[in-house]
Amino acid sequence: MKKIALLGSTGSIGVSTLAVIGAQRSEFTVTALAAGQNVALLKDQIDRFRPRLAAVFAEEHACALRRLLPADCGTAIVFGPEGYREAATAAGTDMVVSAMVGAAGLIPTLEALDAGIAVALANKETLVMAGGIVLAKAAERGAPLIPVDSEHSAIFQCLQGNRKEEVRRIILTASGGPFLHATREELAAVTIAQALRHPNWTMGKKITIDSATMMNKGLEVIEAAWLFGLPAAAIDVVIHPQSIVHSLVEYRDGSVIAQLGQPDMRGPIAYALSYPRRLTRTDAALDLCKIGTLTFLEPDRDRFPALSLAYAAAKGGGTLPAVLNGANECAVAAFIDGKIGFNDISRVSQKVMESHASECEPTLAAILNADQWARTEAERVIGTDFVPMPRD
Ligand code: MG
Numbered sequence: 001m002k003k004i005a006l007l008g009s010t011g012s013i014g015v016s017t018l019a020v021i022g023a024q025r026s027e028f029t030v031t032a033l034a035a036g037q038n039v040a041l042l043k044d045q046i047d048r049f050r051p052r053l054a055a056v057f058a059e060e061h062a063c064a065l066r067r068l069l070p071a072d073c074g075t076a077i078v079f080g081p082e083g084y085r086e087a088a089t090a091a092g093t094d095m096v097v098s099a100m101v102g103a104a105g106l107i108p109t110l111e112a113l114d115a116g117i118a119v120a121l122a123n124k125e126t127l128v129m130a131g132g133i134v135l136a137k138a139a140e141r142g143a144p145l146i147p148v149d150s151e152h153s154a155i156f157q158c159l160q161g162n163r164k165e166e167v168r169r170i171i172l173t174a175s176g177g178p179f180l181h182a183t184r185e186e187l188a189a190v191t192i193a194q195a196l197r198h199p200n201w202t203m204g205k206k207i208t209i210d211s212a213t214m215m216n217k218g219l220e221v222i223e224a225a226w227l228f229g230l231p232a233a234a235i236d237v238v239i240h241p242q243s244i245v246h247s248l249v250e251y252r253d254g255s256v257i258a259q260l261g262q263p264d265m266r267g268p269i270a271y272a273l274s275y276p277r278r279l280t281r282t283d284a285a286l287d288l289c290k291i292g293t294l295t296f297l298e299p300d301r302d303r304f305p306a307l308s309l310a311y312a313a314a315k316g317g318g319t320l321p322a323v324l325n326g327a328n329e330c331a332v333a334a335f336i337d338g339k340i341g342f343n344d345i346s347r348v349s350q351k352v353m354e355s356h357a358s359e360c361e362p363t364l365a366a367i368l369n370a371d372q373w374a375r376t377e378a379e380r381v382i383g384t385d386f387v388p389m390p391r392d
Contacts, residue, residue, distance in 0.1 A: 003031045004273065005090050005117075007108050008099035009045055010038035012204045013122045013148065016265045017097050017273075018045060024270075024279055034087040034100070034108070037061050043068045046075050053090050055083035084108045089115040095273065097148070098123045101206055102329050103371055106130055110364075116141045120272035122148035124223045129322040130367050131226030145227070146272045151220055152227055153268035154246035154259035159228070160276075162251065170230060171248040171256070172220055173240040174299065175200050175263075177212040180241060184303050190342040192335065200243040200263045209332045213345050214299065218310020219328075222321050225314055232314035237307060239297040244286070261286055306346045309353060318358040319370035326374030327352035331382070340386045351385070352377045 004021060008014045014035070021028045034055040035042045043065060046054055055078045056062050062079035069075065078086050088096055088108040096112035097120045098105050105123030110130075112119050114137060121127070126134055138145045147153050151172045159167070178197050179187055195212045196205060203211070210216035217237050225232045243263035250256045261267045262284055270279045301308045306328075313324040331348040334340045340348065352374050359366050 001026075002028050002273065003092055003094045004028050005032040005034075005051075005087055005093045005096045005112075006030060006099065007034040007084065007088060007096060007105065008036075008101065008123070009033040010035040010041045011099055011101055012202065012207075013097075013099035013265060013269070015041075017099065017269050018049065020266050020270045020273060020279075022048065023281075027279065028273065031093045032087040032090040034084050036100075039064045039068065046073065051075055053078060053087055055079060055087040057084075081107065085111050088112040089117065093117050095120055095146075097269075097273070098126065099148070101204060103129060103326065106134075110134060110137055113137045113141055113143045113145070116143050118144040118146065120146045120148050120269070122269075124149055124219050125325055127223045127226045128219050128325050129371060130364060131222070131321075132361070133364055133367070135226060146275050147223075147227055148265075148268050148272045149220060149223065150261075150263075150265065150268045151247040152224060153271055155224065155228060155249055157259045157271065158247070158249040158257040162249070162257070164229070166252050167228075167230070167234075168250045168252050169234045169236055170224055170228060171236050171238055171250060172217060172224060173243070173245050173247050173296075174214065174217040174237055175211065175243045176239040176241050176297070176299075177214065179212055180239065180297075182303070184343070187303060188341055188343050192338065195335070195342060199241070201265075203265075205336060206329070206332055209335060209345070210328070213306045213342070214304040215306035215310065215328050215332075215346070215349075217299075218307045218313075219325065221307075221310050222314045232311050237299050239299050240294065241297075242291060242294055244291055244294055304346075305350070309346060309349055313353065316358055318360045319362045319367060320353065320356065320358040322362075322367045322370045323356045323358070323374040324349055324353055326371040327378040330375050330378035334378075334382045340382055344386050348378050348381050348386075351381050 030049040030051045032053040033051050059079050062077050088111045095118045098109040099122040106126045109126045198208050221235050245258050248258040313321040327349040331345040
């Protein structure tokens with residue numbers, strides 16, 4: 001039995017992770033669950049999976065959760081950063097699934113690695129912000145880091161049994177999101193509801209907006225550069241609207257190995273949980289004849305400038321990727337609040353990046369400072385340079 005601690009259990013990846021675990025009860029047990037504020041769903045998850053520990057952020061939510069559970073339920077309820085730390089390092093845990101949203105995932109992920117626990121990483125911000133520090137910690141403690149992001153899981157799978165020094169480039173696929181063929185003018189008028197309608201993947205709000213701007217793909221380029229030890233220049237992005245080819249690796253002899261599957265996060269999650277084994281999953285079959293056609297297109301960096309911003313951040317290194325990430329999180333929240341338009345999301349990030357003096361080889365404290373600075377600066381830019389959008 002593999003013992004799993006799940007950080008971000010009530011989010012999209014968290015729910016899918018528990019679906020995989022629930023379908024494989026003889027393989028996995030849950031030691032700890034950590035969530036933000038969805039107390040009702042967390043209570044259901046505790047009832048079903050009986051972890052020894054459950055963590056929420058706020059004390060009031062911990063109190064609410066305790067009231068919902070019987071006193072003898074066997075699950076200790078903790079809260080705050082210390083509570084998350086307990087969940088990330090719970091005794092006897094074999095693997096931590098890091099699936100919290102945004103920058104909040106960084107510290108608990110580092111704490112799990114520091115405790116020598118394997119991490120299945122779904123939180124891309126962890127590597128975008130602090131890839132050097134996170135990988136050094138994993139190496140120092142001998143803790144494996146297994147990707148959960150579907151593209152990175154695909155690359156990880158395509159590398160199995162091959163020599164990394166023979167890789168010529170990595171090709172990340174991108175669905176292109178809901179606005180693949182929209183003009184720059186059409187993009188300026190996009191509503192929140194339209195941006196939240198992703199054609200292929202069901203995901204949380206933040207990542208769905210990031211997919212629509214292609215910032216998600218940009219962050220994935222930075223994530224892939226760290227995970228697979230390649231410069232961003234050796235990582236290409238190709239639009240693949242069907243989301244069946246999850247990514248590809250090209251070797252020096254011109255051979256390209258791809259990984260295919262349904263656009264369903266349960267696939268990459270199952271692989272990360274069971275690696276190096278594969279679980280038997282009967283509901284995941286791929287019917288290529290039914291799919292019929294797979295198409296590929298060049299991404300348009302004029303309409304989707306977020307991609308170029310991410311390459312610039314990867315090239316600049318230091319604190320720049322953390323700044324891009326922090327500014328983007330703020331800008332996406334402002335778009336969801338109706339404060340800025342769709343095209344403004346990357347404009348805000350670009351402005352913040354341009355006024356940042358990046359620090360080389362930053363410490364964790366410098367990275368967290370840069371993240372805070374980027375958020376403050378993004379708020380300032382949003383407040384002074386942009387007019388509010390009409391709400392849909
Ligand atoms: Mg992805």
